[in-house]
Amino acid sequence: MKIAYVFATNMATTFKLSTMILPQLEQGIHGPQIIGMMFFDDNIFALRKGDPIGERLAVVAKRQNILLMVCDQCAVRRNLAEGAFEQCGTGQVKAAGLVEGVVAGCFPQLYDALGGNPPDQVITL
Numbered sequence: 027m028k029i030a031y032v033f034a035t036n037m038a039t040t041f042k043l044s045t046m047i048l049p050q051l052e053q054g055i056h057g058p059q060i061i062g063m064m065f066f067d068d069n070i071f072a073l074r075k076g077d078p079i080g081e082r083l084a085v086v087a088k089r090q091n092i093l094l095m096v097c098d099q100c101a102v103r104r105n106l107a108e109g110a111f112e113q114c115g116t117g118q119v120k121a122a123g124l125v126e127g128v129v130a131g132c133f134p135q136l137y138d139a140l141g142g143n144p145p146d147q148v149i150t151l
Contacts, residue, residue: 027058030145033065038151039072044079051086058147062093062140070096070106073124084125093139096121098130 031047033039050056063083065073073080073096087094098119101107107130109119115132131139 027147028061028143028145029058030062030064030140030148031060032148032150033063033069034067034150036068039065039069039079042151043072043083048079048083048086051090052082060090060092061143061145062095062136063087064136065094065096066100067097068104070100070104070124073128074106075123075125077125080125080128084127087127094125094128095131095136095139096124096128098132098135101130 033043047056051060071077073083073094083094086092096106098107098109099111099114101121102109102111102114102119106121106123107119108122109130113119115134117131117135119130121128121130129135
């Protein structure tokens with residue numbers, strides 16, 4: 027089974043990702059194949075360069091070929107992207123100041139990135 031996670035609720039990365047999902051991925055015991063993770067609102071702060079959660083996740087994502095995407099508008103609002111609000115949703119906003127491998131985008135970019143290998147389930151946390 028292939029899963030995509032959407033981190034949308036308050037502290038989803040601080041609690042669910044960092045204490046449950048990430049340790050399981052690192053140990054190889056999580057279960058399903060994770061093909062993508064989308065981060066909204068303040069959840070993107072876990073992906074800042076130097077953040078222990080983000081740095082660990084970047085290693086796992088690279089090894090397991092997991093898409094890490096932040097909401098482009100959320101990133102622009104938090105000065106973690108290069109671009110303007112008018113560019114959000116177009117694919118022109120670029121992630122900045124985040125761990126290696128993270129891209130910025132909106133739903134069109136997420137659908138495109140996962141379209142060739144769609145998830146069986148999408149879980150919103």
